[in-house]
């Protein structure tokens with residue numbers, strides 16, 4: 334049994350949704366899964382398994398930041414997980430992004446300490462697995478939802494003291510900032526698993542930072558989770 338995700342092989346499905354927030358994990362399981370079962374609650378990092386349209390699926394909280402996500406993903410792979418799909422929130426850097434929009438991350442610039450520790454500082458480009466991006470693209474197209482596909486940046490900082498992070502990153506074509514995808518993509522690649530990342534824009538970051546209302550966030554997350562479950566369903 335792993336040290337942190339305290340469960341046995343077979344407790345998790347091969348496909349796992351990965352929100353940062355443990356309460357979002359509980360909400361997803363109770364709202365979207367058939368017959369959800371709590372499989373781990375160690376450190377409050379809730380994990381559930383149930384089914385969706387008759388197929389087994391799990392959801393496991395990663396906590397915030399790459400170090401925490403790295404531990405969780407390593408242990409999920411030890412437990413048999415093969416398809417890992419982050420369902421998170423992000424700050425929009427791209428000017429066209431609006432609150433509640435959906436971002437499918439194709440890559441994650443590793444502005445964190447975890448990925449460089451794993452690569453011993455060797456330059457590396459953490460990327461989502463093509464199969465997951467492909468399935469997410471088609472699920473988004475079917476949903477008709479306003480969706481942006483492209484790179485994001487995974488930062489160690491939520492409160493970034495840099496004057497204009499949006500200016501720098503959007504000039505580089507980076508759509509949004511979040512805090513876990515780079516580590517999830519890297520560990521999945523190292524361990525032969527397939528990872529992807531869907532994000533709801535909860536903040537827009539420009540000259541000022543604007544935060545989504547709780548009600549609008551709930552609705553946008555519901556949409557994202559439906560799309561995530563369709564994405565996993567579309568993977569063979």
Ligand SMILES: O=P(O)(O)O[C@H]1O[C@H](CO)[C@@H](O)[C@H]1O
Nearest residue numbers: 352353354397421422511512
């Ligand atoms: O909404 P989640 O999945 O937690 O993701 C984002 O929200 C947290 C910061 O508020 C970080 O974990 C960031 O990546």
Ligand SMILES: O=c1cc[nH]c(=O)[nH]1
Nearest residue numbers: 422423424511512536
């Ligand atoms: O990491 C994150 C997540 C949401 N909003 C942000 O500004 N940053």
